[in-house]
Amino acid sequence: MKLQITNLSKTYPNGVQALKNVSLFIPNGMYGLLGPNGAGKSTLMRILATLQEPDQGEVHLDTIDVVKQKEEVRKTLGYLPQEFGVYPKVSAENLLDHFAILKGIISRSARKEVVEALLRQTNLWDVRKQKLGGYSGGMRQRFGVAVALLGNPKLMIVDEPTAGLDPAERVRFLNLLSELGENSVVILSTHIVEDVSELCTRMAIINKGEILHEVEPLKAMQRLKGKIWQKIIEKSALPQMEHEYTIISTKLLSGRTVVHVYSEEVPGDFDLVQPDLEDVYFSTMAGHIGNRKTAVA
Numbered sequence: 001m002k003l004q005i006t007n008l009s010k011t012y013p014n015g016v017q018a019l020k021n022v023s024l025f026i027p028n029g030m031y032g033l034l035g036p037n038g039a040g041k042s043t044l045m046r047i048l049a050t051l052q053e054p055d056q057g058e059v060h061l062d063t064i065d066v067v068k069q070k071e072e073v074r075k076t077l078g079y080l081p082q083e084f085g086v087y088p089k090v091s092a093e094n095l096l097d098h099f100a101i102l103k104g105i106i107s108r109s110a111r112k113e114v115v116e117a118l119l120r121q122t123n124l125w126d127v128r129k130q131k132l133g134g135y136s137g138g139m140r141q142r143f144g145v146a147v148a149l150l151g152n153p154k155l156m157i158v159d160e161p162t163a164g165l166d167p168a169e170r171v172r173f174l175n176l177l178s179e180l181g182e183n184s185v186v187i188l189s190t191h192i193v194e195d196v197s198e199l200c201t202r203m204a205i206i207n208k209g210e211i212l213h214e215v216e217p218l219k220a221m222q223r224l225k226g227k228i229w230q231k232i233i234e235k236s237a238l239p240q241m242e243h244e245y246t247i248i249s250t251k252l253l254s255g256r257t258v259v260h261v262y263s264e265e266v267p268g269d270f271d272l273v274q275p276d277l278e279d280v281y282f283s284t285m286a287g288h289i290g291n292r293k294t295a296v297a
């Protein structure tokens, strides 16, 4: 299974160009699509999920033309959208059973088996009789995965799944996703760098509708070695620092500010640090690395 996206573009009627000539090759496994709010992730996900038409470009899932053969794609698609409604007064077990009928699993015994397996896989078996209205955010997301997994999808699309989850729920949810990637294409769209670094062997960084960088996280971090420098400063010193250096990111740590700078040479009184995926992301966004390399530090 593989997904080939070629020169995909989409402009909304209000003139916003959400995707600009996007091309990506996505093999089996967990693929991360990382970008800030408004980057075009959901637009791309909706096109892949056959819910929206591109203006231009092609998408192929193996031999299936995703734009033209929507019914074919839907047979093999699992989609967990950013937001989805549930019937609050229905139990997880009953609603999943209902969706299984819609997915074409007519036989009652086959359905019983599938519903039980999915509820166990998503760790909802013990709470299957509870009404969905009483589920926590994490439980709802896991229920969304159970629905998306009906019919053994070969293409699974998960759009910003961990936003709003508490840390324990997030870990549980990411563990669940990590089990899915082996025999299908799983695309995880997110603005949270850790989601990608924990799960994905390949990823793309997108901003303003353009793919800025396609990378394997481990290799990209290696390539940045020797170029990311850190200094811990008082917050009040930040404006001066911004004036003197190309800062790629700032973070607060116990009330002080941790500054990261991209530089191929020693930038002064800084400590060299081991680059992480956040450094890859911010160096790409700042134009130091990637397809749209614009700045040289």
Ligand SMILES: Nc1ncnc2c1ncn2[C@@H]1O[C@H](COP(=O)(O)OP(=O)(O)OP(=O)(O)O)[C@@H](O)[C@H]1O
Pocket: 012, 013, 014, 016, 017, 018, 035, 036, 037, 038, 039, 040, 041, 042, 043, 044, 160, 191
């Ligand atoms: N239906 C629409 N009509 C007009 N503009 C839209 C529509 N949907 C999205 N946009 C705009 O297209 C751009 C890309 O939006 P999109 O939702 O794809 O980004 P995103 O990366 O998923 O961001 P977010 O995480 O905020 O959802 C944004 O500027 C957004 O305002």
